[in-house]
Amino acid sequence: MRVRLMRAGAAALGAAAGVQLLHLAPSVVRLAPARRLLAPHLSGPGGAHHVALTFDDGPDPRSTPAVLDALDGLGVRATFFLLGSALERAPALGRELVERGHEVAVHGWYHRVQWYPAPRRDLRELRRTTEAVTEFCGAAPRWYRPPYGVLTAGLALAARRLGLRTVLWSAWGRDWTADATPASVLATARPALTGGATLLLHDSDCTSAPDSWRATLGALPLLAAHCTRHGLTLGPLRDH
Template identity: 75%
Template sequence: MLLRLGAAAVGVELLHLAPAAVRLPPVKRHLARRTAGYGDPGHIALTFDDGPDPRGTPPILDALDDLGIRATFFLLGAMLERAPDLGRELVLRGHEVAVHGWHHRRQYHPAPARDLRELRRATEAVTDLCGARPTWYRPPYGVLTAGPALAAHRLGLRTVLWTAWGRDWTADATGPSVYATARPSLTGSATLLLHDSDCTSAPDSWQATLAALPLIATHCHTHGLTLGPLRDHAIP
Protein backbone atom coordinates (compact mmCIF):
# COMPACT_ATOMS: atom_id res chain seq x y z
CA MET A 1 0.00 0.00 0.00
CA LEU A 2 2.77 2.43 0.94
CA LEU A 3 4.57 1.66 -2.30
CA ARG A 4 1.42 2.33 -4.33
CA LEU A 5 0.84 5.62 -2.49
CA GLY A 6 4.43 6.61 -3.08
CA ALA A 7 4.19 5.78 -6.76
CA ALA A 8 0.96 7.76 -7.03
CA ALA A 9 2.61 10.78 -5.37
CA VAL A 10 5.53 10.57 -7.78
CA GLY A 11 3.10 10.36 -10.68
CA VAL A 12 1.26 13.49 -9.54
CA GLU A 13 4.55 15.34 -9.16
CA LEU A 14 5.67 14.34 -12.66
CA LEU A 15 2.37 15.47 -14.17
CA HIS A 16 2.72 18.76 -12.33
CA LEU A 17 6.23 19.29 -13.68
CA ALA A 18 5.55 18.10 -17.22
CA PRO A 19 4.67 21.54 -18.70
CA ALA A 20 8.11 22.81 -17.63
CA ALA A 21 9.49 20.96 -20.64
CA VAL A 22 8.39 23.88 -22.83
CA ARG A 23 11.45 25.74 -21.56
CA LEU A 24 13.81 23.30 -23.29
CA PRO A 25 15.14 24.88 -26.52
CA PRO A 26 14.15 22.02 -28.89
CA VAL A 27 10.62 21.97 -27.46
CA LYS A 28 10.38 25.75 -27.72
CA ARG A 29 11.52 25.81 -31.33
CA HIS A 30 9.47 22.91 -32.65
CA LEU A 31 6.60 21.91 -30.37
CA ALA A 32 5.65 24.94 -28.28
CA ARG A 33 6.30 27.96 -30.45
CA ARG A 34 3.23 29.86 -29.24
CA THR A 35 4.15 29.44 -25.60
CA ALA A 36 7.79 30.23 -26.32
CA GLY A 37 6.81 33.57 -27.83
CA TYR A 38 7.55 33.17 -31.54
CA GLY A 39 5.45 35.66 -33.47
CA ASP A 40 5.62 38.09 -36.40
CA PRO A 41 8.78 37.39 -38.45
CA GLY A 42 9.32 41.14 -38.89
CA HIS A 43 8.95 41.98 -35.20
CA ILE A 44 10.73 41.44 -31.88
CA ALA A 45 8.63 41.54 -28.72
CA LEU A 46 10.28 43.53 -25.92
CA THR A 47 9.31 42.34 -22.44
CA PHE A 48 10.36 43.24 -18.90
CA ASP A 49 9.90 41.16 -15.75
CA ASP A 50 9.76 41.70 -11.97
CA GLY A 51 8.49 45.28 -11.67
CA PRO A 52 7.22 47.78 -11.13
CA ASP A 53 10.21 49.06 -9.21
CA PRO A 54 10.52 52.69 -8.04
CA ARG A 55 14.25 52.64 -8.77
CA GLY A 56 14.51 50.75 -12.05
CA THR A 57 11.21 51.27 -13.83
CA PRO A 58 11.14 55.10 -14.20
CA PRO A 59 14.53 55.45 -15.94
CA ILE A 60 13.69 52.54 -18.23
CA LEU A 61 10.37 54.18 -19.09
CA ASP A 62 12.18 57.43 -19.89
CA ALA A 63 14.65 55.58 -22.11
CA LEU A 64 11.83 53.83 -23.96
CA ASP A 65 10.14 57.20 -24.48
CA ASP A 66 13.37 58.62 -25.93
CA LEU A 67 13.63 55.64 -28.28
CA GLY A 68 9.95 55.76 -29.23
CA ILE A 69 9.44 52.15 -28.17
CA ARG A 70 6.64 50.46 -26.23
CA ALA A 71 6.98 47.15 -24.36
CA THR A 72 5.14 44.56 -22.30
CA PHE A 73 5.79 44.60 -18.54
CA PHE A 74 5.18 41.40 -16.57
CA LEU A 75 4.30 42.65 -13.10
CA LEU A 76 4.59 40.97 -9.72
CA GLY A 77 1.53 41.58 -7.57
CA ALA A 78 3.64 42.19 -4.46
CA MET A 79 5.69 44.85 -6.28
CA LEU A 80 2.64 46.48 -7.83
CA GLU A 81 0.95 46.69 -4.43
CA ARG A 82 3.90 48.77 -3.18
CA ALA A 83 4.03 51.03 -6.26
CA PRO A 84 0.53 51.28 -7.76
CA ASP A 85 1.22 54.69 -9.30
CA LEU A 86 3.93 53.12 -11.44
CA GLY A 87 1.49 50.52 -12.66
CA ARG A 88 -0.88 53.23 -13.85
CA GLU A 89 2.00 55.16 -15.40
CA LEU A 90 2.97 52.15 -17.49
CA VAL A 91 -0.45 52.16 -19.12
CA LEU A 92 -0.58 55.94 -19.47
CA ARG A 93 2.71 55.86 -21.34
CA GLY A 94 1.31 53.32 -23.79
CA HIS A 95 2.89 50.12 -22.52
CA GLU A 96 1.21 46.76 -22.09
CA VAL A 97 0.87 45.25 -18.60
CA ALA A 98 0.88 41.51 -17.95
CA VAL A 99 1.01 39.10 -15.01
CA HIS A 100 4.14 37.53 -13.51
CA GLY A 101 2.44 36.12 -10.41
CA TRP A 102 2.15 37.49 -6.90
CA HIS A 103 5.51 36.33 -5.53
CA HIS A 104 8.61 35.48 -7.54
CA ARG A 105 9.07 31.85 -6.57
CA ARG A 106 9.33 28.48 -8.21
CA GLN A 107 6.19 26.37 -8.02
CA TYR A 108 7.66 22.89 -8.15
CA HIS A 109 5.14 21.13 -5.92
CA PRO A 110 1.42 20.67 -6.71
CA ALA A 111 -0.79 23.22 -4.95
CA PRO A 112 -3.61 23.98 -7.41
CA ALA A 113 -5.80 25.91 -4.96
CA ARG A 114 -2.89 28.14 -3.95
CA ASP A 115 -1.81 28.64 -7.56
CA LEU A 116 -5.28 29.75 -8.62
CA ARG A 117 -5.70 31.98 -5.58
CA GLU A 118 -2.37 33.76 -6.04
CA LEU A 119 -2.67 34.16 -9.80
CA ARG A 120 -6.21 35.50 -9.48
CA ARG A 121 -5.00 37.96 -6.85
CA ALA A 122 -2.19 39.14 -9.13
CA THR A 123 -4.48 39.41 -12.15
CA GLU A 124 -7.02 41.44 -10.20
CA ALA A 125 -4.27 43.72 -8.90
CA VAL A 126 -3.00 44.41 -12.41
CA THR A 127 -6.53 45.05 -13.66
CA ASP A 128 -7.59 47.28 -10.78
CA LEU A 129 -4.37 49.19 -10.08
CA CYS A 130 -3.20 49.64 -13.67
CA GLY A 131 -6.65 50.07 -15.18
CA ALA A 132 -6.05 47.51 -17.95
CA ARG A 133 -7.06 43.88 -18.24
CA PRO A 134 -3.94 41.74 -18.82
CA THR A 135 -3.70 39.22 -21.64
CA TRP A 136 -0.43 37.47 -20.82
CA TYR A 137 1.07 35.40 -18.01
CA ARG A 138 4.72 34.46 -17.54
CA PRO A 139 5.70 32.14 -14.69
CA PRO A 140 8.63 33.16 -12.47
CA TYR A 141 11.95 31.81 -13.74
CA GLY A 142 10.09 30.65 -16.84
CA VAL A 143 9.26 27.38 -15.08
CA LEU A 144 5.73 26.50 -16.15
CA THR A 145 4.09 23.82 -14.02
CA ALA A 146 0.61 22.39 -14.27
CA GLY A 147 -1.01 24.34 -11.43
CA PRO A 148 -0.17 27.83 -12.73
CA ALA A 149 -0.76 26.75 -16.33
CA LEU A 150 -4.29 25.60 -15.52
CA ALA A 151 -4.91 28.66 -13.35
CA ALA A 152 -3.81 30.98 -16.16
CA HIS A 153 -6.12 29.23 -18.60
CA ARG A 154 -9.02 29.46 -16.17
CA LEU A 155 -8.40 33.21 -15.74
CA GLY A 156 -8.26 33.81 -19.48
CA LEU A 157 -4.50 34.50 -19.60
CA ARG A 158 -2.18 33.32 -22.36
CA THR A 159 1.12 31.90 -21.13
CA VAL A 160 4.23 33.13 -22.92
CA LEU A 161 7.92 32.63 -22.11
CA TRP A 162 10.77 34.05 -24.23
CA THR A 163 13.18 33.10 -26.98
CA ALA A 164 16.00 35.56 -26.20
CA TRP A 165 17.57 37.01 -23.09
CA GLY A 166 20.52 39.16 -22.13
CA ARG A 167 21.35 37.72 -18.70
CA ASP A 168 20.84 41.23 -17.37
CA TRP A 169 20.19 39.96 -13.84
CA THR A 170 23.83 39.09 -13.09
CA ALA A 171 26.25 41.16 -11.01
CA ASP A 172 28.73 41.55 -13.88
CA ALA A 173 26.20 42.50 -16.56
CA THR A 174 26.83 45.64 -18.60
CA GLY A 175 24.95 47.22 -21.46
CA PRO A 176 27.31 45.73 -24.07
CA SER A 177 27.27 42.30 -22.39
CA VAL A 178 23.48 42.22 -22.29
CA TYR A 179 23.32 43.09 -25.97
CA ALA A 180 26.08 40.64 -26.92
CA THR A 181 24.32 37.80 -25.09
CA ALA A 182 20.95 38.57 -26.68
CA ARG A 183 22.20 39.38 -30.18
CA PRO A 184 22.37 35.83 -31.65
CA SER A 185 18.67 35.36 -30.83
CA LEU A 186 17.52 38.85 -31.86
CA THR A 187 15.96 37.70 -35.09
CA GLY A 188 12.48 38.20 -36.45
CA SER A 189 9.69 36.58 -34.39
CA ALA A 190 11.75 36.60 -31.15
CA THR A 191 10.50 37.53 -27.69
CA LEU A 192 13.21 39.21 -25.61
CA LEU A 193 13.34 38.94 -21.81
CA LEU A 194 14.79 41.85 -19.82
CA HIS A 195 14.21 43.18 -16.28
CA ASP A 196 13.24 46.61 -14.97
CA SER A 197 13.78 45.57 -11.34
CA ASP A 198 16.54 43.99 -9.29
CA CYS A 199 14.16 42.58 -6.67
CA THR A 200 15.30 39.05 -7.56
CA SER A 201 18.55 39.99 -9.31
CA ALA A 202 21.95 41.45 -8.49
CA PRO A 203 21.74 44.94 -6.95
CA ASP A 204 21.42 47.69 -9.57
CA SER A 205 21.46 45.16 -12.40
CA TRP A 206 18.64 47.12 -14.08
CA GLN A 207 21.29 49.71 -15.00
CA ALA A 208 22.82 47.21 -17.42
CA THR A 209 19.38 46.76 -18.98
CA LEU A 210 19.04 50.52 -19.31
CA ALA A 211 22.41 50.78 -21.05
CA ALA A 212 21.55 47.94 -23.43
CA LEU A 213 18.31 49.43 -24.74
CA PRO A 214 19.84 51.81 -27.33
CA LEU A 215 22.05 48.97 -28.61
CA ILE A 216 19.05 46.67 -28.99
CA ALA A 217 17.00 49.38 -30.69
CA THR A 218 19.84 50.10 -33.15
CA HIS A 219 20.17 46.38 -33.91
CA CYS A 220 16.48 46.13 -34.76
CA HIS A 221 16.59 49.25 -36.94
CA THR A 222 19.67 47.99 -38.78
CA HIS A 223 18.03 44.64 -39.50
CA GLY A 224 14.68 46.12 -40.54
CA LEU A 225 12.82 44.74 -37.51
CA THR A 226 10.20 46.50 -35.45
CA LEU A 227 10.50 46.36 -31.66
CA GLY A 228 7.44 46.55 -29.47
CA PRO A 229 4.97 44.87 -27.10
CA LEU A 230 3.50 41.39 -27.29
CA ARG A 231 0.16 42.80 -28.39
CA ASP A 232 1.85 43.71 -31.72
CA HIS A 233 3.70 40.39 -32.02
CA ALA A 234 0.95 38.40 -33.73
CA ILE A 235 1.49 35.20 -31.77
CA PRO A 236 -0.94 32.68 -33.32
Protein backbone atom coordinates (compact mmCIF):
# COMPACT_ATOMS: atom_id res chain seq x y z
CA MET A 1 0.00 0.00 0.00
CA ARG A 2 2.76 2.38 0.97
CA VAL A 3 4.58 1.73 -2.31
CA ARG A 4 1.41 2.36 -4.33
CA LEU A 5 0.83 5.62 -2.46
CA MET A 6 4.40 6.72 -3.09
CA ARG A 7 4.09 5.93 -6.78
CA ALA A 8 0.78 7.78 -7.01
CA GLY A 9 2.30 10.75 -5.26
CA ALA A 10 5.29 10.77 -7.58
CA ALA A 11 3.00 10.57 -10.61
CA ALA A 12 0.93 13.48 -9.33
CA LEU A 13 4.04 15.55 -8.74
CA GLY A 14 5.29 14.72 -12.21
CA ALA A 15 1.99 15.74 -13.78
CA ALA A 16 1.96 19.00 -11.81
CA ALA A 17 5.52 19.75 -12.91
CA GLY A 18 4.54 19.11 -16.51
CA VAL A 19 1.61 21.51 -16.30
CA GLN A 20 3.87 24.11 -14.70
CA LEU A 21 6.44 23.69 -17.47
CA LEU A 22 3.80 24.10 -20.18
CA HIS A 23 2.49 27.21 -18.41
CA LEU A 24 5.90 28.87 -18.31
CA ALA A 25 7.26 27.64 -21.64
CA PRO A 26 6.22 30.72 -23.67
CA SER A 27 8.02 33.00 -21.21
CA VAL A 28 11.34 32.09 -22.85
CA VAL A 29 10.51 34.64 -25.56
CA ARG A 30 11.23 37.40 -23.05
CA LEU A 31 14.88 36.77 -23.92
CA ALA A 32 15.69 38.58 -27.13
CA PRO A 33 17.68 35.74 -28.77
CA ALA A 34 14.86 33.26 -28.12
CA ARG A 35 12.28 35.75 -29.34
CA ARG A 36 14.17 36.38 -32.56
CA LEU A 37 14.43 32.65 -33.17
CA LEU A 38 11.05 31.35 -31.99
CA ALA A 39 8.58 34.22 -32.25
CA PRO A 40 9.97 37.26 -34.09
CA HIS A 41 6.47 38.69 -34.50
CA LEU A 42 6.36 39.33 -30.73
CA SER A 43 9.07 41.97 -31.10
CA GLY A 44 6.53 44.13 -32.92
CA PRO A 45 8.26 44.51 -36.29
CA GLY A 46 6.88 47.30 -38.43
CA GLY A 47 7.53 49.42 -41.49
CA ALA A 48 11.04 50.13 -42.68
CA HIS A 49 10.84 53.83 -41.80
CA HIS A 50 8.78 53.68 -38.61
CA VAL A 51 9.63 53.17 -34.93
CA ALA A 52 6.77 52.30 -32.57
CA LEU A 53 6.99 54.33 -29.36
CA THR A 54 5.39 52.51 -26.42
CA PHE A 55 5.05 53.23 -22.72
CA ASP A 56 4.27 50.82 -19.87
CA ASP A 57 2.87 51.01 -16.32
CA GLY A 58 0.61 54.09 -16.46
CA PRO A 59 -1.42 56.09 -16.23
CA ASP A 60 0.24 57.95 -13.36
CA PRO A 61 -0.94 61.43 -12.33
CA ARG A 62 2.60 62.25 -11.15
CA SER A 63 4.35 61.60 -14.44
CA THR A 64 2.07 60.80 -17.38
CA PRO A 65 0.89 64.43 -17.88
CA ALA A 66 4.51 65.58 -18.23
CA VAL A 67 5.17 62.83 -20.78
CA LEU A 68 2.05 63.84 -22.70
CA ASP A 69 3.13 67.48 -22.78
CA ALA A 70 6.58 66.49 -24.04
CA LEU A 71 5.07 64.35 -26.78
CA ASP A 72 2.78 67.21 -27.78
CA GLY A 73 5.80 69.47 -28.07
CA LEU A 74 7.51 66.95 -30.32
CA GLY A 75 4.40 66.28 -32.38
CA VAL A 76 4.67 62.57 -31.57
CA ARG A 77 1.99 60.05 -30.64
CA ALA A 78 2.56 56.75 -28.83
CA THR A 79 0.93 53.58 -27.55
CA PHE A 80 0.38 53.36 -23.78
CA PHE A 81 0.09 49.93 -22.17
CA LEU A 82 -2.10 50.60 -19.15
CA LEU A 83 -2.46 48.85 -15.82
CA GLY A 84 -6.11 48.39 -14.90
CA SER A 85 -5.46 49.18 -11.23
CA ALA A 86 -3.74 52.45 -12.16
CA LEU A 87 -6.44 53.38 -14.65
CA GLU A 88 -9.12 52.79 -12.04
CA ARG A 89 -7.41 55.39 -9.83
CA ALA A 90 -7.01 57.93 -12.66
CA PRO A 91 -9.79 57.32 -15.21
CA ALA A 92 -9.79 60.90 -16.48
CA LEU A 93 -6.14 60.53 -17.43
CA GLY A 94 -7.00 57.46 -19.48
CA ARG A 95 -9.58 59.46 -21.39
CA GLU A 96 -7.05 62.26 -21.89
CA LEU A 97 -4.60 59.86 -23.52
CA VAL A 98 -7.10 59.15 -26.27
CA GLU A 99 -8.25 62.75 -26.58
CA ARG A 100 -4.65 63.79 -27.17
CA GLY A 101 -4.29 61.32 -30.01
CA HIS A 102 -2.53 58.41 -28.34
CA GLU A 103 -3.31 54.72 -28.52
CA VAL A 104 -4.23 52.72 -25.40
CA ALA A 105 -3.43 49.05 -24.82
CA VAL A 106 -3.56 46.40 -22.08
CA HIS A 107 -0.78 45.68 -19.59
CA GLY A 108 -2.81 43.64 -17.10
CA TRP A 109 -4.65 44.63 -13.94
CA TYR A 110 -1.65 44.37 -11.62
CA HIS A 111 2.02 44.51 -12.51
CA ARG A 112 2.94 41.00 -11.45
CA VAL A 113 3.95 37.70 -12.98
CA GLN A 114 1.47 34.84 -12.64
CA TRP A 115 3.94 32.02 -12.08
CA TYR A 116 1.33 29.33 -11.42
CA PRO A 117 -1.18 28.14 -14.02
CA ALA A 118 -4.77 29.32 -13.57
CA PRO A 119 -6.40 29.90 -16.96
CA ARG A 120 -9.64 31.27 -15.50
CA ARG A 121 -7.71 33.79 -13.42
CA ASP A 122 -5.71 34.95 -16.45
CA LEU A 123 -8.81 35.37 -18.59
CA ARG A 124 -10.67 37.16 -15.79
CA GLU A 125 -7.84 39.64 -15.21
CA LEU A 126 -7.29 40.44 -18.88
CA ARG A 127 -11.01 40.79 -19.51
CA ARG A 128 -11.33 43.11 -16.53
CA THR A 129 -8.48 45.29 -17.81
CA THR A 130 -9.76 45.29 -21.38
CA GLU A 131 -13.20 46.37 -20.22
CA ALA A 132 -11.72 49.10 -18.00
CA VAL A 133 -9.61 50.49 -20.85
CA THR A 134 -12.64 50.50 -23.15
CA GLU A 135 -14.89 52.14 -20.57
CA PHE A 136 -12.55 54.75 -19.09
CA CYS A 137 -10.59 55.63 -22.22
CA GLY A 138 -13.42 55.37 -24.70
CA ALA A 139 -11.40 53.21 -27.08
CA ALA A 140 -11.19 49.44 -27.48
CA PRO A 141 -7.59 48.18 -27.10
CA ARG A 142 -5.91 46.05 -29.76
CA TRP A 143 -2.63 45.18 -28.06
CA TYR A 144 -1.44 43.32 -24.97
CA ARG A 145 1.95 43.31 -23.27
CA PRO A 146 2.46 41.15 -20.17
CA PRO A 147 4.22 42.67 -17.15
CA TYR A 148 8.01 42.24 -17.34
CA GLY A 149 7.44 40.68 -20.77
CA VAL A 150 6.76 37.31 -19.12
CA LEU A 151 4.22 35.65 -21.40
CA THR A 152 2.69 32.47 -20.00
CA ALA A 153 0.48 30.00 -21.82
CA GLY A 154 -2.56 31.14 -19.85
CA LEU A 155 -2.01 34.79 -20.70
CA ALA A 156 -1.31 34.04 -24.36
CA LEU A 157 -4.56 32.09 -24.67
CA ALA A 158 -6.53 34.71 -22.75
CA ALA A 159 -5.23 37.52 -24.95
CA ARG A 160 -6.13 35.58 -28.09
CA ARG A 161 -9.61 34.83 -26.77
CA LEU A 162 -10.18 38.54 -26.11
CA GLY A 163 -8.95 39.52 -29.56
CA LEU A 164 -5.77 41.15 -28.28
CA ARG A 165 -2.50 40.89 -30.17
CA THR A 166 0.51 40.30 -27.91
CA VAL A 167 3.56 42.45 -28.57
CA LEU A 168 6.76 42.83 -26.56
CA TRP A 169 9.60 45.04 -27.88
CA SER A 170 12.84 45.06 -29.83
CA ALA A 171 14.49 48.09 -28.17
CA TRP A 172 14.48 49.54 -24.68
CA GLY A 173 16.22 52.28 -22.77
CA ARG A 174 16.52 50.65 -19.34
CA ASP A 175 14.79 53.75 -18.09
CA TRP A 176 13.52 52.03 -14.95
CA THR A 177 16.89 51.96 -13.16
CA ALA A 178 18.03 54.32 -10.43
CA ASP A 179 21.06 55.45 -12.43
CA ALA A 180 19.19 56.09 -15.69
CA THR A 181 19.77 59.47 -17.35
CA PRO A 182 18.43 60.90 -20.61
CA ALA A 183 21.81 60.19 -22.21
CA SER A 184 21.92 56.61 -20.93
CA VAL A 185 18.39 55.90 -22.17
CA LEU A 186 19.36 57.08 -25.65
CA ALA A 187 22.67 55.20 -25.61
CA THR A 188 20.98 51.96 -24.54
CA ALA A 189 18.16 52.20 -27.07
CA ARG A 190 20.18 53.55 -30.00
CA PRO A 191 21.74 50.30 -31.34
CA ALA A 192 18.28 48.78 -31.86
CA LEU A 193 16.53 51.94 -33.07
CA THR A 194 16.28 50.91 -36.69
CA GLY A 195 13.34 50.88 -39.05
CA GLY A 196 10.56 48.62 -37.78
CA ALA A 197 11.69 48.68 -34.13
CA THR A 198 9.32 48.75 -31.18
CA LEU A 199 10.73 50.84 -28.32
CA LEU A 200 9.81 50.18 -24.70
CA LEU A 201 9.79 53.10 -22.23
CA HIS A 202 7.87 53.84 -19.01
CA ASP A 203 5.65 56.78 -18.12
CA SER A 204 5.41 55.71 -14.47
CA ASP A 205 7.84 54.59 -11.79
CA CYS A 206 5.26 52.45 -9.96
CA THR A 207 7.47 49.38 -10.46
CA SER A 208 10.73 51.23 -11.15
CA ALA A 209 13.26 53.28 -9.24
CA PRO A 210 11.72 56.44 -7.72
CA ASP A 211 11.64 59.34 -10.19
CA SER A 212 13.17 57.23 -12.94
CA TRP A 213 10.45 58.55 -15.25
CA ARG A 214 12.33 61.86 -15.33
CA ALA A 215 15.13 60.18 -17.28
CA THR A 216 12.52 59.00 -19.79
CA LEU A 217 11.10 62.50 -20.04
CA GLY A 218 14.51 64.00 -20.74
CA ALA A 219 15.32 61.30 -23.28
CA LEU A 220 12.26 61.90 -25.47
CA PRO A 221 13.68 64.84 -27.48
CA LEU A 222 16.98 62.96 -27.87
CA LEU A 223 15.21 59.87 -29.19
CA ALA A 224 13.06 61.95 -31.52
CA ALA A 225 16.11 63.77 -32.88
CA HIS A 226 17.93 60.47 -33.44
CA CYS A 227 14.99 59.10 -35.42
CA THR A 228 14.72 62.26 -37.49
CA ARG A 229 18.42 62.14 -38.38
CA HIS A 230 18.00 58.59 -39.63
CA GLY A 231 14.82 59.22 -41.59
CA LEU A 232 12.61 57.39 -39.11
CA THR A 233 9.16 58.39 -37.86
CA LEU A 234 8.15 57.84 -34.24
CA GLY A 235 4.55 56.85 -33.71
CA PRO A 236 2.08 54.39 -32.15
CA LEU A 237 1.73 50.72 -32.94
CA ARG A 238 -1.41 51.38 -34.95
CA ASP A 239 0.78 53.13 -37.56
CA HIS A 240 3.51 50.51 -37.43
